[in-house]
Amino acid sequence: MRSTIARLGGVVAAGTALVLGLAACGTEESPTGAQNGDGATTLKIGFMGDLTGANSALMIPPSQGAQLAVDEFNAKSTNVKVEMVKYDSQGNPDQAVTQAQKAVTEDKIVALVGPGFSGESRNVGPILEQAKIPSISASATNPALADNGWKFWHRVVANDDVQGPAVADFLVQAKSAKKAFVVDDAQEYGAGLGDAVAKEFEAKGVKVERDKIDPEGSDYSSTVTKVKAASPDVIFFGGYYAPLGRLLKQLRDGGVTAVVSSGDGSVDKALVEGAGKAAAEDAVLGCPCLIPFGSDVPELKAFSDKYKAKFGGDPLIYATEGYDAMTSFLNAIEAGNTTSEKINEYISTIDFKGVSKQIKFNPNGEIAASVIHIYQVKDGNVTWLGDTSQAQLS
Amino acid sequence: MLNDFISQVGPSTVGGLASGAIYALIALGYTMVYGVLRLINFAHSEIFMIGSFAALFVIMQMGITEPLTGVALVGTLLLLLIASMAASGGAAVVLERVAYRPLRKRGASRLAALISAIGASIFLQELFALVIIPEVFDRPSQGRNQVPVPRLFDRETVFSVGNTDIRNDHLLIIGAAVIMMILLDVFVNRTRIGRGVRATSQDPETAVLMGVNIDSIVRTTFLVGGAMAGVAALLYTMEFENLRFNIGFLLGVKAFTAAVLGGIGNLRGALLGGLALGLIENWGSIFFGSEWKDVIAFTVLVLVLLFRPTGILGESLQRARA
Numbered sequence: 001m002r003s004t005i006a007r008l009g010g011v012v013a014a015g016t017a018l019v020l021g022l023a024a025c026g027t028e029e030s031p032t033g034a035q036n037g038d039g040a041t042t043l044k045i046g047f048m049g050d051l052t053g054a055n056s057a058l059m060i061p062p063s064q065g066a067q068l069a070v071d072e073f074n075a076k077s078t079n080v081k082v083e084m085v086k087y088d089s090q091g092n093p094d095q096a097v098t099q100a101q102k103a104v105t106e107d108k109i110v111a112l113v114g115p116g117f118s119g120e121s122r123n124v125g126p127i128l129e130q131a132k133i134p135s136i137s138a139s140a141t142n143p144a145l146a147d148n149g150w151k152f153w154h155r156v157v158a159n160d161d162v163q164g165p166a167v168a169d170f171l172v173q174a175k176s177a178k179k180a181f182v183v184d185d186a187q188e189y190g191a192g193l194g195d196a197v198a199k200e201f202e203a204k205g206v207k208v209e210r211d212k213i214d215p216e217g218s219d220y221s222s223t224v225t226k227v228k229a230a231s232p233d234v235i236f237f238g239g240y241y242a243p244l245g246r247l248l249k250q251l252r253d254g255g256v257t258a259v260v261s262s263g264d265g266s267v268d269k270a271l272v273e274g275a276g277k278a279a280a281e282d283a284v285l286g287c288p289c290l291i292p293f294g295s296d297v298p299e300l301k302a303f304s305d306k307y308k309a310k311f312g313g314d315p316l317i318y319a320t321e322g323y324d325a326m327t328s329f330l331n332a333i334e335a336g337n338t339t340s341e342k343i344n345e346y347i348s349t350i351d352f353k354g355v356s357k358q359i360k361f362n363p364n365g366e367i368a369a370s371v372i373h374i375y376q377v378k379d380g381n382v383t384w385l386g387d388t389s390q391a392q393l394s
Numbered sequence: 395m396l397n398d399f400i401s402q403v404g405p406s407t408v409g410g411l412a413s414g415a416i417y418a419l420i421a422l423g424y425t426m427v428y429g430v431l432r433l434i435n436f437a438h439s440e441i442f443m444i445g446s447f448a449a450l451f452v453i454m455q456m457g458i459t460e461p462l463t464g465v466a467l468v469g470t471l472l473l474l475l476i477a478s479m480a481a482s483g484g485a486a487v488v489l490e491r492v493a494y495r496p497l498r499k500r501g502a503s504r505l506a507a508l509i510s511a512i513g514a515s516i517f518l519q520e521l522f523a524l525v526i527i528p529e530v531f532d533r534p535s536q537g538r539n540q541v542p543v544p545r546l547f548d549r550e551t552v553f554s555v556g557n558t559d560i561r562n563d564h565l566l567i568i569g570a571a572v573i574m575m576i577l578l579d580v581f582v583n584r585t586r587i588g589r590g591v592r593a594t595s596q597d598p599e600t601a602v603l604m605g606v607n608i609d610s611i612v613r614t615t616f617l618v619g620g621a622m623a624g625v626a627a628l629l630y631t632m633e634f635e636n637l638r639f640n641i642g643f644l645l646g647v648k649a650f651t652a653a654v655l656g657g658i659g660n661l662r663g664a665l666l667g668g669l670a671l672g673l674i675e676n677w678g679s680i681f682f683g684s685e686w687k688d689v690i691a692f693t694v695l696v697l698v699l700l701f702r703p704t705g706i707l708g709e710s711l712q713r714a715r716a
Contacts, residue, residue: 186685210683211679211683211684211685212683212684212685213684213685214644214684214685214688216640216643216644217644218630218634218636218641218644218645219409219413219634220684221405221406221409221410221412221413221676222406222409222675222676222679222680222684222687223679223684224405224409225402225405225406225409225676225679225680226402226679226680226684228405229398229401229402229405242539242540245540245636246540246634246636249635249636250634253549253561253563254405255559270539273542274540274542274636276542276545276635
């Protein structure tokens, strides 16, 4: 008897909640933009990424780049203002879903820069697709993301299928390599990139030998012995900068002088610290990202100066891409588009010179200009040499 | 395949002996404590880590940024040796006092001591990641990243055998490990305290009746085992020049394996097991690739234990031989 009443109570409660919920939905019939005091409309654009988690070093620069674009826009625009709302996914795909739902239903964003990583992009994509909200990621590079048929999804970086072959081609051409040695850390990202590079080397007729290291280990002497015996012209490492620093140091101590190269996981000044200045010298790094690193190219210098004035530090990885992604949306708004669907239509036809590259999207959301940039360690600093077509190794 | 082996066997042997010497020095701590208390001190890997950071601390205090030579180098290395041995040995004694003795006094089971060891290990790692690396080593919010160590001396080839270059750093590591082993062997076999250690290991009750102070023997065992880990820590810091809060973990597992391989409780077994493990790993890598080296090492361990369950040399500290 008691349980029947309890159950009955539960049903009533659930029903009431449902009715109230429906009522709430009914009354909250608000337009996308909110009017503020001086007659200007304020639109919300989200930024989603790992802002406080383990890899936040990769996401804070693009969030600041995006913020810079918004501030510049607000300074000159009078009738429409933009507010950037940050969504901290901590790189966790499940948390990203919760945050995306909040962004869509509560905050009613008109567009989203992000999500930062590929895993969270996979989860958030369907939500944005259903809500018809356009997104541009500055950093998610998993190739499969473009195969979902999403109409509202875009990215301003080349995917991982481009990076490996582009770096391999560049090394073959720049070093006229005949023998290569590819090492990777046996993890998803590192092994994938190592495979792609090894495949391209072989396609170009370069003889490839391979080995794997434990990214948590310290003693890489067995790998050094193998590399030395193979006496390659170029060495490529698929993985992150911390193990590469240790490997590089041991390779140089072991008397290996061949050029050492790696991908976007290693474009960090901490590489120089880990390997030591002497061992890190001349290491070649490829990345789909454009990091100015004190470049004196006028547009990049202008960007770096503005960024530094605002945030007190140099623009690091994905800062230019974050700026360009946000600028794409802001251009759409400037052209008079204030609803998410209109913005999406506009950015599908967009074609302008961004800081990082020409911004123009393919119908599947991929960036048209699949550019890979080459960096080299010079005198203890990572320096930008240009994209694979312009870079010259010294 | 055979060509690979011929071209790589020399350098692999040198690399294997150098890593093996470090395994062996750490293995001594596991083996001594096991010999006396029948306890696997899983926090021993953190004793090693503390020694390596102590060495780095002194290097930073001395303001060394350029490689040293001659008398300055020898003096610095001796000073660092004292610092890391004192830090590791001291930490091991404190660990014993805080984490093990209270349990031993209450007659707790060995399982309780094992959990206490794991707890101490996690505590010490997190202490370094959260407090000591950010604060003492001035790397705020980078407690879990690697800490670079300045180079102490330039690597040079001392002599070559065929295609194998023998470098000064490798000679130093192997030489230091062998000298420490000999000193320890003399200490355990020829001194009064050493006799107490062996007596306790053979039969603790009788040893007490004969007037051996167990607490003092246990403390000495932790001190000496810790100091040996301190030697390993300095050699490691000097050779690899990168420290992290969890460097002890992987090395600790390897050193424990080396101790079991040689015969846990047996000092000479620790040396043999360490060198054998280093060589097996590096030789195995020639044929199968470096990613297989742990598989090869543990396959050999299982095979050895199948035929000699007490390890290559057996558990002989208790039989008063080591």
